[in-house]
Amino acid sequence: MADFDLYSLRNVFTEYGVMICFNGPFSHSVIEELGIAVRKYLESNDAPKNCIADVFAVFIEQAQNLKNYTSSGPFSEPEYARFKNGTLVIAREGDRYIVSSGNFVRDEDCPALEQSLSSVRVLDKLQLKALYKERLRGASPAAGGGAGLGFIDMARKASDPLAFSVRRLADGSAFFNISVSILAG
Amino acid sequence: MEKLAIEPALSSPSVMFDPDSGLLEIGGESYPENSFEFYAPIISWLKQYLAEIDGPVTLSINLSYLNTSSTKCMIDLLDELEAAFRAGRTVAVEWFYDDENERELDTIDEFREDFSMPFSAVPRKEPA
Numbered sequence: 001m002a003d004f005d006l007y008s009l010r011n012v013f014t015e016y017g018v019m020i021c022f023n024g025p026f027s028h029s030v031i032e033e034l035g036i037a038v039r040k041y042l043e044s045n046d047a048p049k050n051c052i053a054d055v056f057a058v059f060i061e062q063a064q065n066l067k068n069y070t071s072s073g074p075f076s077e078p079e080y081a082r083f084k085n086g087t088l089v090i091a092r093e094g095d096r097y098i099v100s101s102g103n104f105v106r107d108e109d110c111p112a113l114e115q116s117l118s119s120v121r122v123l124d125k126l127q128l129k130a131l132y133k134e135r136l137r138g139a140s141p142a143a144g145g146g147a148g149l150g151f152i153d154m155a156r157k158a159s160d161p162l163a164f165s166v167r168r169l170a171d172g173s174a175f176f177n178i179s180v181s182i183l184a185g
Numbered sequence: 186m187e188k189l190a191i192e193p194a195l196s197s198p199s200v201m202f203d204p205d206s207g208l209l210e211i212g213g214e215s216y217p218e219n220s221f222e223f224y225a226p227i228i229s230w231l232k233q234y235l236a237e238i239d240g241p242v243t244l245s246i247n248l249s250y251l252n253t254s255s256t257k258c259m260i261d262l263l264d265e266l267e268a269a270f271r272a273g274r275t276v277a278v279e280w281f282y283d284d285e286n287e288r289e290l291d292t293i294d295e296f297r298e299d300f301s302m303p304f305s306a307v308p309r310k311e312p313a
Contacts, residue, residue: 064252
């Protein structure tokens with residue numbers, strides 16, 4: 001740890017316009033406190049109210065997805081210890097805010113995740129609204145306590161199609177990352 | 186029947202449902218740790234109230250933000266009122282919004298599309 005260079009890490013954040021970053025286990029109280037910080041930061045940057053509302057909403061859906069996934073079922077076993085840590089950043093890139101989060105996922109969960117996001121990212125705003133309403137009526141609680149509506153809601157608030165990647169790792173797990181961009185103006 | 190009173194927290198709204206006046210108020214923000222657990226007793230209270238007590242009922246909502254799972258629960262709550270309205274009960278829903286934040290009115294409009302009971306959007310004077 002002695003040669004860990006926090007300064008270079010900070011320079012990476014600056015280079016990519018990262019305003020807020022959290023890395024660690026997502027508890028409900030962490031989500032609440034970060035949420036307050038996100039809003040205050042955007043208010044102090046004079047972001048318009050609807051933009052603050054969209055960034056906040058996407059932040060909440062990503063953070064609660066992370067928490068629900070990493071706290072469900074098998075992840076209480078010691079072999080999954082590192083799965084508990086998620087990473088979430090909010091950055092500014094040109095005229096957009098980027099809300100991006102990542103966490104380890106089990107290999108067997110990847111196909112459903114990729115399928116779900118691939119199908120959502122090609123829809124236009126009207127199709128997204130229709131799908132959202134359909135799911136709202138049909139949805140029963142997902143295992144982690146969510147409604148299974150998060151990706152659709154993020155896509156509706158995004159200014160570009162959702163970006164995501166799944167990086168397969170040698171140990172049979174994968175790292176999942178989703179990024180949502182929201183017009184700042 | 187007892188009043189239903191829930192204190193507000195950072196991520197969950199205050200709830201004050203009064204069976205005597207028929208005024209049901211909910212206000213604040215809604216992104217609790219588990220929305221289904223939070224809303225289950227509220228929905229059961231409403232079901233019991235609608236079944237046991239007659240008279241006009243007004244749901245007054247002053248929520249500035251709902252996450253997706255709270256939105257799902259709110260639909261379930263509103264479905265109960267809509268069913269009562271269709272069965273002949275006097276029902277009104279009023280939902281307050283910040284007129285400087287168009288997202289709040291967008292949210293209300295999306296709910297309103299799905300119901301036939303009286304459902305009004307009212308500009309808020311003070312922040313939620």
